[in-house]
Amino acid sequence: QITLKESGPTLVKPTQTLTLTCTFSGFSLSTSEVGVGWIRQPPGRALEWLALIYWDDDKRYTPSLKSRLTITKDTSKNQVILTMTNMDPVDTATYYCAHLLYNSGWFRYWGQGTRVTVSS
Amino acid sequence: DIVMTQSPDSLAVSLGERATINCKSSQSVLYSSNNNNYLAWYQQRPGQPPKLLIYWASTRESGVPDRFSGSGSGTDFTLTISSLQAEDVAVYYCQQYYSTPRTFGQGTKLEIK
Numbered sequence: 001q002i003t004l005k006e007s008g009p010t011l012v013k014p015t016q017t018l019t020l021t022c023t024f025s026g027f028s029l030s031t032s033e034v035g036v037g038w039i040r041q042p043p044g045r046a047l048e049w050l051a052l053i054y055w056d057d058d059k060r061y062t063p064s065l066k067s068r069l070t071i072t073k074d075t076s077k078n079q080v081i082l083t084m085t086n087m088d089p090v091d092t093a094t095y096y097c098a099h100l101l102y103n104s105g106w107f108r109y110w111g112q113g114t115r116v117t118v119s120s
Numbered sequence: 121d122i123v124m125t126q127s128p129d130s131l132a133v134s135l136g137e138r139a140t141i142n143c144k145s146s147q148s149v150l151y152s153s154n155n156n157n158y159l160a161w162y163q164q165r166p167g168q169p170p171k172l173l174i175y176w177a178s179t180r181e182s183g184v185p186d187r188f189s190g191s192g193s194g195t196d197f198t199l200t201i202s203s204l205q206a207e208d209v210a211v212y213y214c215q216q217y218y219s220t221p222r223t224f225g226q227g228t229k230l231e232i233k
Contacts, residue, residue, distance in 0.1 A: 037222070047162075047170065047213055047224040062221035063121065096169055105217025106160035108181070110169035 002026035004036075004097050004111035011117050012087050018116060022080040022097030026109075029055050029075050033102040036080040038071065040093040041113075048093075053080060054102055089118045122146050122216050126225035132233040139201040141228045143214035148194045151218065158218035161190055161199045164227075165210045173212075174199065206232065 008020035020038070027034055037052035051061045051071040061069050070083045080097060094115050098107035123146040133139040149158045157177035162170035172181045174190035177197055187202040201208055209232060214225040 039224075046226045047164075047215075049215075049222045049224060052222075060220045098169075104175065105158060105222065106172055106175040106215070107162075107170070108172050110171075113169055 002099055002109045004099060004109060006095060006097050006111045006114035008095070008114055008116065010115060011119065013120050014088055014118060016087050018082075018084045018087050018091070020082045020084075020095055020097075020114065020116075022082070022111060024078050024080070024097075024099065027099065028078070029053075029073050029080070031055055035100045035102060036073070037098050037100055037107060038080075038082045039096045039098060039107070040091075041096070042090075042093040050095075051082060052100065087118045092116065092118045121221055122149065122219060122223050124214055124216055124223050124225035126212075126214060126228045128228060129226070130229040130231065132231045133201075133204045134233045135206065136203050137233075139204050139208070139230055141199045141212050141230070143192075143197040143199070143225050145195045145197075145216055145218075149216045149218035150194050157193050157197070158216055159190075159192070159197050160215045160217065161188075162213045162215065163208075163210045164213065170213060201230075204230075204232070 004024040035054040038050040053059050053071045068085045072081050094113040096113045097111045099109040125144045127142045159177040161174040164170045178190045189200050191198050211227045211229050213227050
């Protein structure tokens with residue numbers, strides 16, 4: 001059974017760096033073709049794809065946020081970490097992590113999401 | 121970036137009636153080498169993460185009721201719910217996975233009339 005769970009601060013101040021952790025079970029990021037992605041959703045708004053990382057450390061970012069995002073993996077801990085620098089109130093959102101496979105690309109398994117508010 | 125545009129933004133349908141949601145991509149998401157359309161549909165109920173319904177534009181995910189179907193190719197796609205049930209009230213999103221960034225549509229809110 002594949003599960004994912006996001007964790008991190010619920011409140012960050014403007015200009016601070018956000019660090020989110022996705023802890024998963026039921027699969028390994030050392031297995032060929034496996035990946036984990038991050039998607040966010042501002043309150044009442046649409047989903048926005050942010051980044052993903054594959055088993056071979058191939059990383060992809062949405063161009064509009066690429067300068068602020070870093071995605072890494074800790075295979076031994078079954079974790080994927082997303083950092084976002086220079087946080088702004090417009091970054092207030094629920095952040096989801098999700099599982100995907102390299103040759104597919106859809107997200108079959110999702111975490112419940114973690115709500116992040118950016119406010120001074 | 122491939123822009124995904126859904127229509128309508130919201131939709132109210134009577135129970136038992138058909139619901140149709142459209143999704144248009146700014147460029148083709150059909151990969152000619154394998155003839156697959158790199159398009160997925162998700163359902164998001166309030167307070168829940170999205171749930172995968174359809175992938176490859178028309179392949180229903182395991183466990184998804186057969187009243188849900190996907191169609192289309194190239195740049196124009198449709199999600200159809202053949203007979204609306206109360207539990208289908210949700211926001212529906214299309215997503216392309218043809219290229220990075222893997223963009224989503226803006227969502228279509230489906231309600232009961």
